Amino acid sequence: MLFWNADATARIVRVVVAAGPAAGRALVRFEPDVWGARHIGRLTPDGYHLIVAPDVGTRHHLLLPGPEPPAPGAMLTPCIPWDEWHPERLEAARAFWHFAARPRVSPAPRTPPPRPHPRGLKIAYMAWALDLAGAGASERDIHRAVIGDPPVLWEDSGARSRIRTLLATARRWRAGAALQLLLPRRHALAG
DSSP states (O other): OOOOOGGGOTTEEEEEEOOTHHHHHOOEEOOTTTTTSEEEEEEETTEEEEEEEEETTEEEEEEESSSSOOOTTOEEEEOOOOSTTHHHHHHHHHHHHHHHHSTTTSOOOOOOOOOOOTTHHHHHHHHHHHHHHHTTOOHHHHHHHHTOOOOSSOTTOHHHHHHHHHHHHHHHIIIIIHHHHHSOOOOOOOO
């Protein structure tokens, strides 16, 4: 299970421990062992991050303030910011509430899996080439790893220019388009 930076995905549900009168009205308790799902937590720079996986296609990402999880049984309440991803954040909070309030009775509805990017294989090769370049590999070594053995006359070959083009495209992609792959598609607001 992958942990993401809280700002890199809109599906993270920020929750806090309910206090005062709000605690009596909260419908979800912090009870990962009772929820009946695999879960894993860790401290991140954003707070305590907990991933709950009720089934293969469903992941609930919770972000709690502070370095440690709350006490078992603590009442939780979501904090949903009013930003451009509010509808996605609201849906993620609703899906988690639906699961945690009745984990064995009614699992959270499946969200459709993300569609593969039409240039997925090329993006994978670009990411691989960038990793190799970042590790100090030469253009010839990158060609050997990504495409295959380079030609003997490397200096004047088209293979060298293809690798240079791949790396240049990869660097431009990393500078802008890569972030777009991490964000969910925005839905147009009816108005």
